[in-house]
Every structure is written in C-alpha cells, then in structure tokens.
Amino acid sequence: AQSVAQPEDQVNVAEGNPLTVKCTYSVSGNPYLFWYVQYPNRGLQFLLKYITGDNLVKGSYGFEAEFNKSQTSFHLKKPSALVSDSALYFCAVRDAKAAGNKLTFGGGTRVLVKP
Amino acid sequence: DTEVTQTPKHLVMGMTNKKSLKCEQHMGHRAMYWYKQKAKKPPELMFVYSYEKLSINESVPSRFSPECPNSSLLNLHLHALQPEDSALYLCASRQEDMGLAGGNEQFFGPGTRLTVL
Numbered sequence: 001a002q003s004v005a006q007p008e009d010q011v012n013v014a015e016g017n018p019l020t021v022k023c024t025y026s027v028s029g030n031p032y033l034f035w036y037v038q039y040p041n042r043g044l045q046f047l048l049k050y051i052t053g054d055n056l057v058k059g060s061y062g063f064e065a066e067f068n069k070s071q072t073s074f075h076l077k078k079p080s081a082l083v084s085d086s087a088l089y090f091c092a093v094r095d096a097k098a099a100g101n102k103l104t105f106g107g108g109t110r111v112l113v114k115p
Numbered sequence: 116d117t118e119v120t121q122t123p124k125h126l127v128m129g130m131t132n133k134k135s136l137k138c139e140q141h142m143g144h145r146a147m148y149w150y151k152q153k154a155k156k157p158p159e160l161m162f163v164y165s166y167e168k169l170s171i172n173e174s175v176p177s178r179f180s181p182e183c184p185n186s187s188l189l190n191l192h193l194h195a196l197q198p199e200d201s202a203l204y205l206c207a208s209r210q211e212d213m214g215l216a217g218g219n220e221q222f223f224g225p226g227t228r229l230t231v232l
Contacts, residue, residue: 032218043119043205043223044158051218090157101146101209102171103221105157 002027002095006106014114019081021109023074023091030096033074034103035065038088050074061085081113119224121206127230130196136227138189138206147189148207148221149181151200158205164189165211196231203228 003026013019025031032051036044048059055067065076074091091106119140128134138147145166150158163171164183178200180192189206207221 034220036223041203041226041228043121043225044207044221046220046222049218049220088155101148101163101165102160108155108157110155 002031002093002102002104004091004093004104004106006089006091006109008109009107010110010112012112012114013081015083016080019076019078019085019111019113021076021089021091021111023076023106024072025074025091025093026072027093027095028097031074032094032096033065033067034092034094035059035063035074035076036090036092038090038108040087044090047076081111083113083115086111086113119206119208119222121204121224121227123227124225125228125230127232128193128196129232130198132196133192133194135193136191136204136206136229138191138208138224139187140208140222140224141187142208142222143186143210144208144222145186145211146209147183148209149189149191150205150207152203152205152226154203162191193229196229198231201229201231 005024034049035047038044047063048057050057050067058064063078089109092103122137147164149161152158160173161175162181167183178195182190203226205226206224209221210219
C-alpha cells in the first residue's frame with residue numbers, strides 16, 4: 001500500500017520569506033514523488049518530481065524539493081514566496097512496484113502568502 | 116499542444132438527466148484518467164484507461180460510465196446522478212513509457228464543475 005501525509009492544512013508566510021510545505025510518504029518499494037499546485041477552480045498543475053538521482057529536485061516557478069529517504073519525506077520549498085504562490089498544494093506518490101498507474105495524493109496544504 | 120481540454124466547464128443537471136463530459140489531449144499520451152474532486156480535498160481516482168482499454172475502475176457506481184473512443188478522447192457518461200455527485204471532475208493524461216512507466220507525470224485538464232440538482 002502507498003500513502004502520503006501532508007501534516008499542515010494551511011501554511012501562512014509573508015511575501016519574500018521562505019516557503020516550506022511538508023510531505024511524508026509510505027511505500028513498500030521505491031517511490032516516485034510528485035508535487036502539484038491547484039489554483040481556485042482550476043485543474044492541478046505539475047511542479048516537479050523525484051524519480052531517481054539527485055535528492056534535490058528543481059521545478060517550475062522557482063520551487064524545489066528535497067527527497068530524504070531516511071525520513072521518507074519530500075518537502076517542497078521556495079526561497080522567496082510571492083503573493084501569487086497562494087494556492088492549494090498536493091504531494092503525490094506512486095510505488096515503483098505497484099501495478100497500474102495509480103497516484104496517491106496527500107490531503108493538500110493551503111498556502112497563503114501575505115503582502 | 117501540451118494541454119488537456121475538458122468540456123463543458125460547467126454543467127447543471129437534474130437527477131433524471133443524461134449528460135456527458137468530454138476530455139481531449141493531443142500529446143500522444145496513452146493513459147487517461149478520470150478523477151472526482153470535492154472542495155478543498157484531493158482528487159479521487161475513478162477510472163484509468165491504458166491504450167484505450169479500461170484498466171482501473173475504483174468501484175465507481177454504474178451511473179458513471181466511461182468511454183475511450185480513441186487515443187485522444189475520453190468521455191464520462193452521466194445518468195441518474197445524485198446531489199452528492201456534485202463536484203469538480205478532472206481528466207488527466209500521461210505518457211506510457213516502458214522505461215519510465217512509473218515516472219511520467221500526469222497532465223490535468225481544468226475540470227468540469229458539475230452540479231446535480
């Protein structure tokens with residue numbers, strides 16, 4: 001079985017400050033990890049993924065994430081948040097050994113960046 | 116063309132109506148998905164098609180009927196829905212690749228906002 005936890009329902013940060021959105025996962029095999037962002041009344045937009053290789057992954061719009069196998073975490077980070085980063089963020093995992101094409105999503109974290 | 120399109124954007128239907136949602140992509144992706152999303156919740160997987168064949172049905176009620184007429188199109192036929200079926204319905208597609216079958220990301224459409232009266 002595969003699962004994802006996003007422990008914070010909401011993260012508040014001032015514009016220009018660093019932003020971190022936490023994600024931990026559980027899989028039986030090797031994980032494929034993804035971050036998506038969703039703006040109001042829109043679909044999910046892919047930000048970045050970890051498949052293999054370097055633990056630090058860089059993605060769209062200045063976001064990056066660090067894969068930590070020992071802590072089973074994949075936290076999303078941005079050095080300097082913008083008001084336009086305010087949105088709903090989802091972490092997702094797929095077990096490399098799992099049959100089918102199923103992604104398991106975390107519960108989502110709402111990010112509010114204040115001017 | 117790197118997008119997934121969905122029509123209509125909004126749909127209001129009565130419980131006795133029959134309607135269809137449409138999804139289209141021209142990225143050559145051979146895996147296509149339907150998700151249901153309630154407000155402020157993660158998407159819930161409904162169906163997966165791989166190479167135009169239904170590969171996953173997440174025990175979805177029969178009032179939802181998927182169809183994949185060709186590799187670019189995915190439909191979701193709706194009949195006798197309940198008010199609790201009101202939600203945002205998202206379509207997604209993904210490149211199937213033997214070498215990176217698990218690693219390719221899904222591309223999502225903007226969704227259809229469905230209201231069942």
